[in-house]
Structures are given as C-alpha cells and as structure tokens.
Amino acid sequence: MFLPETYHATLALMVLSMLCWGSWANTLKLCPNFRFQLFYWDYSIGLFGGAVLLGLTAGSIGQAGPSFVTAISHTSPSIMLWAFCGGVIFNIANLLLVAAIDVAGLAVAFPVGIGLALVVGAVSSYLVSPAANPLLLFGGVALVALAIIVDAMAYRKREATARATTTRGIVLSLVAGVLMGSFYPLVAHAMRGSDSPGPYAVAFFFAIGVLVSTVPANLLLMAKPLDGKPAVDGADYGRAPFSWHAAGILGGAIWCVGAVANFVASGAHLVGPAVSYSIGQGATMVSALWGVFVWHEFAGAPRAARLLLVLMFVFFILGLGAIALAPLY
DSSP: OOOOOSHHHHHHHHHHHHHHHTTTTHHHHTSTTOOHHHHHHHHHHHHHHHHHHHHHTGGGSSSSSOOHHHHHHTOOHHHHHHHHHHHHHHHHHHHHHHHHHHHHOHHHHIIIIIHHHHHHHHHHHHHHSOOSOHHHHHHHHHHHHHHHHHHHHHHHHHOSSOOOOOHHHHHHHHHHHHHHHHHHHHHHHHTOSTTOOOHHHHHHHHHHHHHHHHHHHHHHHHHSOTTSOOOOOTHHHHHSOHHHHHHHHHHHHHHHHHHHHHHHHHHTTSSOHHHHHHHHTTHHHHHHHHHHHTSOTTTTOOHHHHHHHHHHHHHHHHHHHHHHHGGGO
C-alpha cells in the first residue's frame, strides 16, 4: 500500500483531507430542491465506492505493508468492529449536524457542533496515541475553534433576520458535535498495533459502517424529519434527474478521498491522529472560502461581516500553522 515516508508528504495528505472535507457539500448545491435525505442515499453509495476504489489503487501499490485485498482478508473481527463503529458514529453525527443547521442555522450549528467536535476529537485522539507538542497542538486547536466561532458570527451578521435559537437546535448541535468528535479515536484505535490492516482496509470497514447505518437512520429521518418539515416522499428519489444522483455520488466520493487521506496520514505514525484530525477539521474554513469566493454568499453583506471573515482567516492560518508545526517540536 502507499504510505507517506516524509513529513511533507504527510502534511500534503492532511491538507488534501481538509480540502475534500470542506468541498464535498458543494455537490448538494448542484441539486436544487432535492431533500438532503434523498441526496444522502447517493452520498453514502459514493463514499463506499470511493473506499473500494482507493483501496484497489493506492491501497494496492507501493512496498509498505500488505495489499488492500490481503489486508481485508486478514483483518481481525475486533478491528473490523472498531472501524465499523467509527463509521456508524460518524454517519449519525453527520445526519444530526445537517438537521441542526436546518433547525438553528449555520450561526449556531457550526460553532457548537464542529467546534465541540474539534476539541473532543483532538483530545480523545491524543489520549489514544499521544504525539506532537501538546502546547502547539492544543494552542492551534483553540485558534481554529475560535476561527469557527468568528465564522459563525460573520454568518449571523450577514443574515437580515437572525433565526431564533431553539432548544432543539442547540441539543442537536451538541449531540452532533460529541459524536463527530468521537468517531476518530475509534479509527485511530483500529490502526494501532502490529496487527492493524492499515488505513485503506480500516477505511473500507468504516465505509461499510456508514453504508449499513444509513438505511435505518435515513429512513427514520425521512419519516420524521428533525427540522419540522413534512415527511420526505421516497418516490421523489426516482423522479430526480440523473445529474442529481451523480452529484450525490461525487459528494460521497470526495468526502471519502479526504477521509482516506486523513487515515493514511495518521497511519503513517509521523504526526499522530490528533494532528491529522485537527487539520482535517479545518474543512470549515475551506467551506467558508467556497461560500465567499464561488457562491458569493457575502455579496452585499455589511462591512462588519466582511471584517469578521478577515479575522476568521487570520485565526485559522495561525491555528493551522501551530498544528502543522506540533509534530516537529
């Protein structure tokens, strides 16, 4: 399998994961009026397909470790379970976060959900596999978390009428954040030790967890949407144009590329899972860049909102730099 041999290659993979995790949601914008629950069927298929394709390509070349097929066939049931549970927890967190955004808006869901996920994931992953300078690592995590909060403040300034913060939205954001920060330590545990099958096999079993859990979780959210909207008509899935289904599959594949890149960087043992996860969670800033420069979400926004965006990027760059330096000192 392919594994990076230098820190620069590992850093490039972590940055790739951040770019992919911050960009996949653009595919949803290509599907106007397509309910997220219907989009998610294609997303989960694309995620699983991406894990298989990357395993058969990057996971089957190079001199490090066994090939993808060999690694899968020799994976112990306990490691399969760790990776599978990581996929299930991530999937539930992802669905709840989207519901929280629908209920409470970006200005509440992102700082509470992603900010909490960043802190929980970084601390718990560091406890599983301590690596890197803790002062630089957690100082950088604090700066990135602050950037996420400032990003939310900018979105709130942009809104003409601020959405009322409901208890339901806050609770959904909190639960999503805790779960989103809890899946990565399970993945890190699956990649620990001499009996680990490697990041590509772990990503495969992780993707199975996502695919399997999507069926009951998404069916429930279709019947009982948490955002208070009417139940989703499953027949609309078949009526959707092919381009919408292709966009959903592409979105899942893009997220999977980011996940595999992140797992490979962490599995190379040059930086540790806490650093890899923390840089990956900088995806929130990448999505903000898409919103500002491509989708023009802040066109006509008040000056205060634009100033907050500048401040957000300053905090983000400083935090990302500190996290990137943590393994070197």
